[in-house]
Amino acid sequence: MIDTYRPDLWHDFFLVTGGAAAALAGLVFVAVTLHLAAVTGHPGHRHRARTIVASLAEILVASLILLIPSLDHVGAGIALALVAGALLYETLKSTIQIAPVLRRWRRDPVARTIAIRTMVGDASMLMGLGGAVAVLAGYGPGLSFVGADMVVRFGLAIAGAWLLIVAVGDGSPDVPRPR
Secondary structure (H helix, E strand, O other): OOOOOOHHHHHHHHHHHHHHHHHHHHHHHHHHHHOHHHHHOOHHHHHHHHHHHHHHHHHHHHHHHHOOOOOOHHHHHHHHHHHHHHHHHHHHHHHHHOHHHHOOOOOOHHHHHHHHHHHHHHHHHHHHHHHHHHHHHOOOOHHHHHHHHHHHHHHHHHHHHHHHHHHHHOOOOOOOOOO
16 A cells, blocks of 8 residues: 655645744734733734634644654544644634624625635635545545645735734724624
8 A cells, every 4th residue: 555644745844834833923922912902902803813823823733743753644634633623613712702893794894804814714724624634534635735724824824913913003993893
């Protein structure tokens, strides 16, 4: 039987992705700490910060898991599924908390932006969870799904971090409060 689980072919990708996620997570932590009252006092900012940090942490942990040289596809698949499942739970919990804002997506362009970014991120996370299950099953392209999920969510995290920093830095609320 041919071994289709080849994380060695992805070594550089996971090394760079994990390092970049750690660096950006650190910058987001600093930015949130500098503007803690503005971030925690606003449901939209809180949601954005929570999902950005959770996504970057998941990318870092998944990269670290896949860099463990002795881990076979079963161990890696289980670990990736647990981490992806935890991220999906945290993100859905945060989305439920901000639901009053998201309900206004048709008439509010900011709420629409948050809703679209949330849907894209959730779809990407499902792709990553599917990739984790594929890795567990020994299906070769599983790592491709995990990698694609990381790229999408990293892009969303970069854009989200910028929007969060700009919004709290100039004091303008970019997300309306629930009514």
